[in-house]
Amino acid sequence: MAALVAVALGGAPAAGAATPARHPDLTWRLSVTGTDAQLRGLAAVSSRVAWASGARGTVLRTVDSGRTWQRSTPPGSEALDLRDIEAFDARTAVTMSIGPGDQSRIYRTTDGGATWTETFRSAEPAAFYDCMAFFDRRHGLAMSDPVDGKFRVLSTDDGGASWQVVPDAGMPPALAGEFGFAASGQCLTVAGGRHAWIATGGGATARVLHSADRGRTWTAHDTVLASGPSAGVYATAFRDRSRGIAVGGDYTDPTGGVDALGVTRDGGRTWSRPAVAPQGYRSGVAWHPFLPTVAIAVGPTGSDVTVDGGLRWHSFDAGSFDTVDCARDGACWASGARGRVGKLGWS
Template sequence: MTLQRKLSISALALVMVAGTGFTPGRGPSWQLSDTGSTARFRGLAPVSARVAWAAGSAGTVLRTVDGGRTWASVGPPEAAALQFRDIEAADAWHAVALTIGNGTDSRVYATSDGGRTWTETFRNDDPVAFYDCLTFLDRRHGLALSDPVGGKFRILATNDGGRSWQVRPTTGMPDALPGEFAFAASGTCLVSAGRHAWFATGGGATARVFASRDGGRTWSVADSPIPSGPSAGIYSLAFRDSRTGIAVGGDYAAPATAPDGSAVTRDGGRHWTVSRTVPGEYRSGAAWTGRGRTALTVGPTGSDVSYDGGVTWRRFDTGSFDAVACTGGSCWASGEAGRIARLRW
């Protein structure tokens, strides 16, 4: 998987819709922030209704501590030529961010002072590896996912909050399919709930979901009904708990149509069922809102809401976003041209 192929996701301007889209009289709507940035933010880490981090192109990292009214650019200067695709934050001071690319372009940076200083805590030295996304099981234990190396997906792990990382042995990892990889589209190709972790794939004959129940040491894999292909598959996962999950995706090369582009599981990812009503277009991010069975999904052509755990979806916005994340009932979305928004109900 080349960097050029990964970054081709960013070439979707032909279908991008300016503005926030329509706002119905009832239900959710996005309220855009003035970020002062033109970066594309695919990494998003809300901490509370007031604190959130976003990471994106040209080494850009933003942080707000006032609910999005103002944003500070706090990215590491040495990463200005790199592409951030994921960021995980514990609070207003501690964050860990991932840059993507073949070989040494895949790096992890950590800050403990709100972005005033950063430490590079991992630099990939394998020219074949390409890291896509991060997740933290708790404040100390985290995982990062690389596309297959030697026929198996690679897991990077930390047990000290991201200050150091170790490549895990692949003895507990099933074989990858020919052409199979993960999508670095929204920082949610790898997610976790407690000691459980999951990652999603595409590119091969079948879009699959890998699951771990021991903190990422051993993995099982299940087929999904979401179509797969050279630029198609599952782009985002969201798990409410160890059993209840949503998968969304499609084909970024044909974003206006995505048959069977959403699926749900009720057994921790062992079995997946196509949603009764799918978004119908390519979606790159999904999140549970913290309001019961309500979930969100976003993509370059719009946003959808589900009130029944992903079984049925309804469009509520036509603006362009790449990532969505929620915490404590506060939901945020981010995307191209510096777009970051908070959800209003």
């Protein structure tokens, strides 16, 4: 089992190479990024290309598998926290800063970060944008904590060059105290071309909201994850419009893994607890693109892998990461505190 997962996630040995004497172990191959900024935003484009974003307006890009990183800062974002980044290739990326009112902004580059254009700045004092996701190169959504009692959603149909507020008539009311966690850029996720999910916490229950029409209408469903002022669903990942994983817990109790992960097989309408859960709060999760039952979860106390669709999880690393993302070619990357970035491999 370990060999199958490791080869799929990290690459097979070169032709003619000797067969390892033991099963290889999954491992994060760390990069020297040249920054100590916390990197909660991550976009895996391929084995060679990845982007990361974070504190102090930091944006990093590698085009050589993490051997070197180029840093850029969108103008005016030097004091902002860029908690999410979505990238389409080595030149085109969209990044989001978080914060109340006009601290929530979106920037876009089409030249690898050499120049950036601000394409959205919130004019609503009550708004606090948390994360964004793209269905394809043109169509995407961004979400804010509730404004006037409902989660606020933006949409774009030109790759993030412009954004429009989605009317909230199709959004159910938020619970008292409910909000999204801007911890990993994964509180809003998409799958299947039209389906989107918002992860929440802070209220009486931890919920996942689902849209089947690219954000125009939403339905809310309770999960099995714990909820509270610092607890809830921090991230979701959906293999398709039906199979999903929700991770979270309480960030003030990083080693507590009770009610911190759920699995769904019906698009988020119902959730079940895994038979074996990660032993700690987890803030990021991603499916592997090739192996239909393999996913990775990360958090400040370690990384875990499942090979059975989320029912059983196995720890393979004790280092701290905030988020994880897998590219279409099978490369998986993770990023987190103090500029830590890793690419999944095997040893």
